[in-house]
Amino acid sequence: MKFRIRHKLVIWMAIVALLPAITASAVSIRVILKRLRGNLQAETMQNLNVGVNLVVSQIETVKNAASSLVKKNHIHVLLNGGELTFNQKAQIRKDFQNLGYGSIQTLSKKGEVRGSIYLGNVDEITTKKEIERDYEESLDVSRDLINKALKDYSTSLDIFIWKVRYGSRKGINQIYIRALIPILDENYDLKGALAVTTVLDSLFCQNLSTVLGSQIILYPIEGDPSADFVSSFRNTDNQPLTRIPVSEKNISKSRNTHSKTTIFESTVGRARYSFASRLLYNNRGVPVAVFGVGMNVGAIQKGRNDAILTIVLVSLLALLIVIGLASWLAGNISRPLDQLVYKVQEIAKGDLNVEIEIDRGDEIGEVSQSFNNMTRELRVLRDKQAVQMSEIQTMNEIANAISVQVGLENVASEVLNSISLAIQASDSALMLKTEDGKWHCVISDGISGEKLPDLKYKNVAVFKAAINKGSFIHINSIKKEVTDGDLEGELIAFPVHLKDDYLACALFYRNTESGKWNDVHIRVLNRVFDQVGIYLVNAQLYEKISSFNEHLEQMVEERTQLLIRSNEQLENALEELTATQYKVRINDRLAGLGSLMAGIAHEINTPIGAIEAATGNLSRQIKVFLDNLILISENVHDTSTLTFALTLMENFLSDFAYTTDSRDPDREMLNRFVEKLEKHGVQNSRQTARKFTELKAVELITEFLNQRGDEHAPLFTAFILEFLLIVKNIGSMGRATHSILTIVKALRAYSHVHQDVPEWTNIHDGIETSLVILANRLKQNITIVREYSEIPPARVFGDELSQVWTNLITNASQAIEGKGMILIRTQVEAGDKICVTVTDTGKGISPDVLDKIFEPFFTTKKTGEGSGLGLGIVHSIVKKRHGGDIKVTSRPGETSFTVILPISVGTEKVVE
C-alpha cells in the first residue's frame, strides 16, 4: 500500500495522539467502572457476610439465653405449672430484651406446655395472651426437636416460618428462631424442656442495620413477599415501607435455591441500592428465608459519572489540538514536496532541461537547489558520454569482425576492411615482418593500396618511419609532406606491436575531400591496434600448429605398429614361460619323490631286517622247545604238571603285550627270585631270572614253582622260558610288519593326489602320515614335539593337506639343519577354524624376503637344492583349495608357519 506524506502524517498523528487518547480514556473509564463496581460488590458481599454472621449470632444468643435460663431455679417453677411473680417475669424479659419480640415456653417430660412468658414490650393485655397462645401453637412445628430434647438430652436450634394466627399481624408468614434445650436437675436428670422463640421482624432488621451500616431485608422463601417481607428501610415519615423494594424478577432470582448469593441493584425511594442476598436454612438444611443486605450506591455513582465525564472532555480537547497541529504541518511540508516530486519525475523521464523554482530557506529549498545542480551536471556528462559511446561501439565492431577470422590473410584483410570502414579510408595496406626480418605487403585494398608501402616520408618508407618512431604517423597532406608520389590526401601509418616487437604496420589513405581524421579517429585506431598485434600473432601461430598436427598423426601411426609387434612377441614368451613353469613343478615333485623313496626304502629295510633275524631265531627256538617237550614227556609221567604249565602259558599268552622295559628290575626282588630258582635247582639261575624278569613272566614261573616245584622244576623252567622267547620273537615280527604296513599306507595316501570332494578327515592323522613319510629325515638330533589340542574332524582335501604338512615339516627340518626341535601345534580357533602351527628353532627367515616366500620359484636354498615351488604349492592348497590362510612369523630361533583351515570346506570344487 502506498501513502502520500500527508496521509502518513495523519496516520502518525492518529497513532501518537488519537489512538492513545481513545485507549487511555477507554481504559480509565473501564478501570473506574470496574473498580467502583468491584468495590461496591465486594463491599456489599462483605456486608452480607457480616450480616449473616450477625443472624447466626442472634441464633447463638437465643441459645445462650436459653442455656442460662435453664440453669435458673424459677424455670423449674414455670415447669411445674407455677406462676412467676411479676418481678421475676420482668427480670426474664429484661434479660431477654436484646432478642426483641418472642416467647418462652416450658414443656413437661411428655412435651406438654406448662408455662409461657412473652418477650418484648407489649402494651395490651389481650394481645399478650394472644401472642403467648400463638407461640404455644407454633411449637407444633418443632415437635421432633422437642422429642429429641426429651429423649436424647439434645439441644437444638432452628429457623422456621410460622403463619401468625392471632393479633394484628394475623395471616402473615413470619420468620422465627427457636432454641430447644432439655431441662435437667442438679443430678443431670431430665425434667422437661425449654423452648425460646424469637421473631425476626423489622425491629430485628433495624437493630442489625444499625450495627452493619447497611439496610436489611428479609422474606420467606415461599408465599407472598410483598406481604411477608420485613426490612430496615424507612420511608420519609420514618415508617416501615409498605411496598417491597425488590423487583419480582430479583425476588425469584434471590429465591433460587441453587445460587449461593444473588447480587442485584434496586431503587428505594430516590436512592439506588446494591443488594446481596443469600438463603437461610432450617436445621434440616431446607432453605426457609432470603436474607438481603443493601448498600446505597447513589453517592458513589455520582462520583463515578463525574470522573468519566472529565476524562472524556480532556481527551476530546487534546484530540482537537493534535488534529489542528497535524493539518497545518501537513500543508506546510507536503505542498512544496509535491512540486519537488513532480519535477523529479520530469527529470526521471529524461528531460534534463527542467529547473525547479522553489525559493525556500528550509530543507526543501536546499533539496531543490541541489536538484538543479545535479541536472546541470547530468547534462554535461550526458554529452560526453555520447561521444565515448560511439568510439566504444566502433572499436567493438572492429574487434568483433577481426576475432571471427582464421588464417593470417583473412585476419589481415579483415583488419584493413573493418578499420577502413570505420575511419572511412579509401585505400589501405598491411605490411608484415617475415620470420627472416624482411617486410612485405600482405594485403592491400583500394585503387592506390599497392602504392602505399612505397610512399616515402623524409626519405624513409612511411611505414618504416612509423615503426622507427614507435608510434603512428599522421600525414595531413601527402602532397606537401611526402617526397614522392602522386597521391593527394591524408595518410596514416599505424605500427602493430606485440609487446616490444613490431610485427606489422597498417597504412590508411583517403583523399582530401573526405575531410580530416581527428583525435577521435586516432584514439579508436590506437585502441584497435593494441589488439591487432595479438590477432596477427594468433593467426601466424594457428598456421604453424596446423602443419605440425599433420606431421604428428603420421608419427603416432608408425609407433602403434611397432607396439603391436612387440606385444605379439611378449605373448609368445609368456606362453613358453608357463610351459616351463609346469615342467619345473613336475620335476620338483619327481625330485621330492625320489628323495622320499630313498628314505622310505631305508625305513622298510629296518623292519624287514628285524623280521629276517627273528625268523632265523624262531626255527632254532622251536627246535629247543620241542626237545624240552620230548624230555618232559619222557621223564615226567604225571601229565598233570605239564597240563598245569601249559594252562599257565596259555593264560600268559592271552594277556601278553610285549613292551620293552628299560628299567632295571628291583634288585632285591631279583635276588629273592634268583634264590627261589636256585632252591628249585635251576642252573644259571641269575641269567634265567633276568630273562624272566625281562619277559615279565616272574609271576608265571613263581606260580608254577609254588604249585609244582618238584624235582622236575629245572626242566619245566627251561621249557617255559623257551616258550616265552618264541612268543617274544613273534611279537617282534608283528611289530616290524606293522611298521612296514604304516609306511605303505602313508605312501598310498601320499600318492593319492587329487581329490574331487572334501572328506571328513582327522587332521592329526594327516600330520602323523607326513611324519611317517619323513621319518628318515627327522632322525638324528631332531626332536618332534606334538602339542595337539582336541580338534574335531575337518572336511578337507586330506591328501593334499598331507603335501602341505610334508612341505612345512621338510622346510622346518632343513631350516634347523638336522639339529633342533620342530613343534607341531594344533588348535581350534573362533569355533569354526583349525590352526596348525609348525615351528622350528632354525636361524629364521630374513625380514626382507619374508613377504616373498609364498611366490612361486622363490627359494633361499642353493641352486639345485630346491625348485622354490614348495611354499607356493602350500599356499595354493591352503588358500585356493581350502579357502584358508597361511601366515608366517620369523625371528632367529623361532620360525612359525600357521595354517588356518575352515572346519568344513565348501562343497563346490575350488578351482586352482
Add this chain to the structure above:
Amino acid sequence: MKIIALVLLNFLWLSGCSSGDSQRGMTRKNTLVVAWAKDITTLDPACADGWESAEVISQIYEGLVYEDPDTHQVKMRLAQSVKSSENGLVWDVKVREGIKFHNGMVLNAQAVAFSFKRQMEAVQKGTSSKYNCNFSYWKAYFNMIDDVKVISDYAVRFTLKYNYAPFLKMLEIFSVYIVAPFSEEKPDSLDKNPVGTGPFKIHRRMEGRVVLKRNSAYWNSKLKASYEYLVFQTIPENRQRVLALEGGQADIAYHLDPEGHLAIGLHPSLALKKVQSVNVAYLALNTQKYPFSIRQNRIAANHLIDRDKINKMVYQGTGDTANAPIPPYLTIDGIKIYKKSWPWYEYNQARALELFREGGFAEQMASKPLNLYVIRNPRGTLPNPLLMANLIRNDFRRMGIEVKIHALEYRDYKTALATGKHEMAIHSWIGDLWDPDNFLFGLLHYSSTGTNYSKFNDSAYNEAVYKGRTIDKPSLRAEFYRKALDIFKNEAPWVPLVYAKIVVAYNKRVLNLKHNMDTTTLYNLVRLED
C-alpha cells in the same frame, strides 16, 4: 502497522497490569487456615503422641506405606515394594527412587534405615532423655524389630524377632514416617526444622501457630496441593474458634463442642462433617490400685455409669455407646471380631452396689474419694471432657462415692497417669492402624506401659493378644481376639464409653475434604473454591 500494534499492546499491557494481582504471599485465596484447640507438642514423628502433632506431621512427612481409607488395603507410598520371607521374619523394602526431601537430600535406603534406627538405638541404649522424647510409639509397637539394615542404595531389610501379623500395616504409623537424616548431636533437629518428603514443608512456626508451605517439588505430581499455604492456628476457646470460622479467618475448625455445632449447622456458609474414626473413649480403672484392683469393684463401676446418657449428652448423638475396647466395625480382612449386639454390663445401680459389697468397697465408699483424671482441652474424640467427668462423678455420687476431678493439661495428665496417681482416667484412643492389635495389645497388654492406663496385666489376656499379633491367618487371629474380649469383659479393666465420630466444621469453600484412617486430614487434596 507494526508500530500501531506495538503501541496498542503497550496500552493493553499497562491496563492489564493495573488490574492484575500483583501481591504474592499469604492471601485468602491461596491459604487454608485450620483452627484447633490445642497446640502441637513436637514435629518429630518419633516423639509425637497427640493427634494434633500427628496431623501436622502427616503433612510434612510420609510413610513407606499407607492405608487406603476406602478399601483398608495397604498401598505403597515411599516404598516401591515390600516383600516378606516365608516365615515372616525378614522384610525387604525397596525404596522408591527419584524422591527428594524438602532440603534437597535424596531419599534412599540410608534415610529409611536412619528413621527407624535412631528410635531403636535410643530405646536400646536408654538415651531417650537426650531427645526429650520417650519414643512411646516405638516402645509400644516396634520392639519386634531386631535389626534394620541397608542392603543396597534403595533397599532396606527389616529383621523381626518374631512373626508379627500386622507388620506391614505398622509401617504406616506416623512415628516411623521417613525423616531426612540429621546429626545425632542435635537431637531436636526435627522439632525445630522438620524435613520430610510430604506435600507440605515447614514455613514458619510460632507458639500456637504452624505455617506450612506447599512443596511444589512434591514427587507425586498428582497429589500436589492446589494452594500455597496451610496454617494451623491454636484457638483454645470454643466460641472464638467458631467466630474465626464464621468470619472467614479460619476455614476448618476442630475440637468444637457439640453445642457449638448447632449454630454452625444453621450458618449458610459453613458445613459440618462427621469423620468416622477407629477410636474408643473409655474410663480406665487402675487395676493396680484399690478399689479397682478388685475385679468386682471394676464390674460395679461398669454397672454404675450411665454410658448411654454420656453418649447422648456429651456427644449430642454423634457417637455410639461402646461395648468393647474396639469398635464393631474394626475387622481383620473383613472378619468381624464381635457382633454389635455383644452385651456389656447394663446400667444398674443396685447391681453396682451389690458388687461393691462383694468387692469390699461398700464400707469404705463414703470415706474414700476417688481421683478421676481427665485432659482439660476438648479433642475430637472427647468433645467435652469436663461434662463427661461431671456425669461420671454424678453417677458415683448417687452411690455416695465422692469423686475428685483433676482436669489437666495433656503433659501433666500423662505424667500423673505414668506415676499411677489415678484410680480412674478418662481417655480416648484413635487407632494408629486399622488392626485390633493396635487397641487390644497397645492399650491393654502389660508390656505397653506407655498406654496401658489401667495397668492391666492378665496372663491369659496377654497370651491371647500376643498370639493374635504373631499369627498370620486372619480367622485364627479373630479367634484369639474374641478370647481376649471375653477376658476383657470378665476382668473389666475399663468402662468403655463411646466410639466417637470426629466432627469437623468447615467453610463451604473448602472442597474435597478427606481424611485418612487415623483421622489425619488429606490437606493436599483440598481445593479452595473462589
